[in-house]
Amino acid sequence: MRAVFRLLAPTFVVAVALVLSGEASEAQESLVIQPSVVNVHMLYHESTVHVTAPVLADDEVAILLVGQERSLTLKRKGKVLGLIWMNVGDVTFETVPDVYLLRTTCALSSLAAPAVLTRLDLGFDALAARSGGGATADTLFDELVQLKERDGLWDVSEGRVEVMPAGAEGGALATADFALPAKVPPGEYRVLAYTFARGNAELVGEGSVRVEQGGVAALITALAGGHSLLYGVLAVLIAGAAGLLTGVVFGRGARKGH
Amino acid sequence: MDFSIYLPVAGSSVNLFLLLGLGGLVGFLSGLFGVGGGFLMTPLLIMIGIPPTVAAASDSNQIVAASSSGTYAHAQAGSVDFKMGGLLLVGGIVGGSVGVYLIRMLRAMGNADFVITVTYVVMLGGIGTYMFVESLRSMKVSKRARQEALRPSLYARLVGQLPWKIDFQRSRVELSLLMPLMLGFLVGALAAVMGVGGGFIMVPVMVYLLRMPMHVVVGTSLFQILFTCVNVTILQATLNRTVDFVLALFLLLGSVVGAQIGALVSKRLKADQLKILMALIVLVVTVKMFLGLLLTPHLLLSYAGGH
Numbered sequence: 001m002r003a004v005f006r007l008l009a010p011t012f013v014v015a016v017a018l019v020l021s022g023e024a025s026e027a028q029e030s031l032v033i034q035p036s037v038v039n040v041h042m043l044y045h046e047s048t049v050h051v052t053a054p055v056l057a058d059d060e061v062a063i064l065l066v067g068q069e070r071s072l073t074l075k076r077k078g079k080v081l082g083l084i085w086m087n088v089g090d091v092t093f094e095t096v097p098d099v100y101l102l103r104t105t106c107a108l109s110s111l112a113a114p115a116v117l118t119r120l121d122l123g124f125d126a127l128a129a130r131s132g133g134g135a136t137a138d139t140l141f142d143e144l145v146q147l148k149e150r151d152g153l154w155d156v157s158e159g160r161v162e163v164m165p166a167g168a169e170g171g172a173l174a175t176a177d178f179a180l181p182a183k184v185p186p187g188e189y190r191v192l193a194y195t196f197a198r199g200n201a202e203l204v205g206e207g208s209v210r211v212e213q214g215g216v217a218a219l220i221t222a223l224a225g226g227h228s229l230l231y232g233v234l235a236v237l238i239a240g241a242a243g244l245l246t247g248v249v250f251g252r253g254a255r256k257g258h
Numbered sequence: 259m260d261f262s263i264y265l266p267v268a269g270s271s272v273n274l275f276l277l278l279g280l281g282g283l284v285g286f287l288s289g290l291f292g293v294g295g296g297f298l299m300t301p302l303l304i305m306i307g308i309p310p311t312v313a314a315a316s317d318s319n320q321i322v323a324a325s326s327s328g329t330y331a332h333a334q335a336g337s338v339d340f341k342m343g344g345l346l347l348v349g350g351i352v353g354g355s356v357g358v359y360l361i362r363m364l365r366a367m368g369n370a371d372f373v374i375t376v377t378y379v380v381m382l383g384g385i386g387t388y389m390f391v392e393s394l395r396s397m398k399v400s401k402r403a404r405q406e407a408l409r410p411s412l413y414a415r416l417v418g419q420l421p422w423k424i425d426f427q428r429s430r431v432e433l434s435l436l437m438p439l440m441l442g443f444l445v446g447a448l449a450a451v452m453g454v455g456g457g458f459i460m461v462p463v464m465v466y467l468l469r470m471p472m473h474v475v476v477g478t479s480l481f482q483i484l485f486t487c488v489n490v491t492i493l494q495a496t497l498n499r500t501v502d503f504v505l506a507l508f509l510l511l512g513s514v515v516g517a518q519i520g521a522l523v524s525k526r527l528k529a530d531q532l533k534i535l536m537a538l539i540v541l542v543v544t545v546k547m548f549l550g551l552l553l554t555p556h557l558l559l560s561y562a563g564g565h
Contacts, residue, residue: 042504045262045271074559084551086375091559143559150557151307182264182271183307217266224267224499232495235319235503236488239510243323246514247330250522 030054031205033191039214049178053193053205057172060105060196061161062122065178067099067189091140094132099153099184103160103176111196152181186211267502268312281512285324289520291536292476293457309561315494316505318487323510324517325484331521332477339428339474342438343481349442357450378452385462386540393534429470457483472529
């Protein structure tokens with residue numbers, strides 16, 4: 001019965017999503033991700049990506065939105081002369097995702113055994129286990145989590161996946177929202193949905209969401225990256241002209257005032 | 259509508275009015291005291307979530323606007339000594355290059371951060387305290403006592419011995435060509451080590467070591483800062499690609515207006531009042547920085563870059 005449902009569910013999910021959104025959206029395998037492209041424009045602050053996955057009503061679910069894995073070097077503070085706090089060196093985490101947003105139906109510890117969660121990269125403990133960088137990096141992993149959480153780039157929210165019955169045969173739809181702040185770098189992000197039943201995990205859907213700069217924002221980034229000298233000279237000329245113009249305007253105002 | 263603006267190079271979004279307000283505040287101080295305001299603005303930008311490297315580079319860009327606006331206002335009022343400013347600038351460029359080399363050497367030795375922090379606190383604390391005490395004393399003493407104090411000191415006699423004297427008419431001083439060159443070199447080197455424009459070091463140097471009148475100091479300092487920041491902005495944009503023009507634009511919209519108001523207020527205040535106000539601001543920044551060194555930080559990790 002599970003197999004039949006899983007076969008039909010994607011079509012059903014797409015149909016529901018089309019009705020809800022009123023626009024055509026291409027199914028990314030069995031997940032529906034809306035929007036699948038996030039356009040970062042000059043007034044962008046935050047965007048919510050809505051993910052829907054086909055599950056069974058009694059499944060526990062985890063939905064993960066994860067970015068590229070990179071090496072990350074940060075400054076480490078320490079006490080000097082037993083008195084003053086300052087940067088005392090660098091610490092490098094060899095493989096950590098730039099964005100890691102996880103939503104689950106229940107507490108992570110209730111989903112599966114720690115070994116299973118580690119294998120699937122679910123939870124900060126799983127990330128810590130393979131972040132690399134040696135003993136210093138290991139002891140500072142909690143600090144890295146706090147730094148990333150502050151920027152809204154890493155987040156594990158338990159109980160933030162809703163499962164609603166849909167269709168017959170015990171079928172359901174699991175939904176989760178992911179807030180993508182402006183600090184999320186442009187790029188492709190994978191979305192993975194897992195179900196857990198009696199301690200066994202199963203990948204039930206996989207898709208992606210693309211974050212890209214558009215309009216003036218894209219133009220400025222391209223100019224700053226591709227024509228940096230021209231960009232620097234223009235930045236100086238515009239700043240200088242704005243300063244002089246204000247000087248002239250205020251100068252006239254001051255003379256009129258006398 | 260949350261009035262946020264996206265900063266493409268910084269890769270974050272910030273409230274529009276917050277940027278205008280910060281620009282206005284620092285621009286006001288710039289016009290008032292003749293400082294670029296980098297020592298205030300860069301930490302404030304980092305505090306609101308801008309990556310440190312982008313904060314420092316974009317701040318240089320906005321200082322171009324504030325200082326050109328302020329220089330124009332002061333030039334119109336006849337309070338820019340272009341001759342003195344030019345010589346300080348030449349010394350500053352050479353000193354800045356030496357400072358950059360010095361910091362690279364210290365980084366290779368692994369103790370650059372310690373040297374930068376100690377230089378920062380000592381310079382800020384020393385300058386702030388000296389200016390505060392000196393201004394307080396000069397506000398108290400009588401005119402007669404002030405005239406007595408004008409008798410040439412050992413420093414003045416030594417400076418008087420130096421060759422190649424030039425008459426700096428705007429500043430109403432006659433000094434050796436070597437003085438602005440050497441002091442410009444010293445300030446340039448210190449500024450490069452500390453990663454700032456150097457206005458807050460240059461102003462006391464002009465007042466106490468070059469003996470320039472306060473109203474000429476402000477305009478001349480701004481003139482020098484303008485060229486320093488043009489150079490830094492182009493270098494940062496080309497080498498590090500860390501100049502966020504959108505960030506600089508909204509800061510400068512606030513700062514050019516603030517700089518004009520600062521320049522107007524500057525004319526209405528007495529020299530001693532200006533000095534004591536600047537001393538207080540420098541001391542507040544020093545105390546804040548000192549507390550930051552003593553108190554356990556909220557996070558032991560931070561992104562690389564900045565001061």
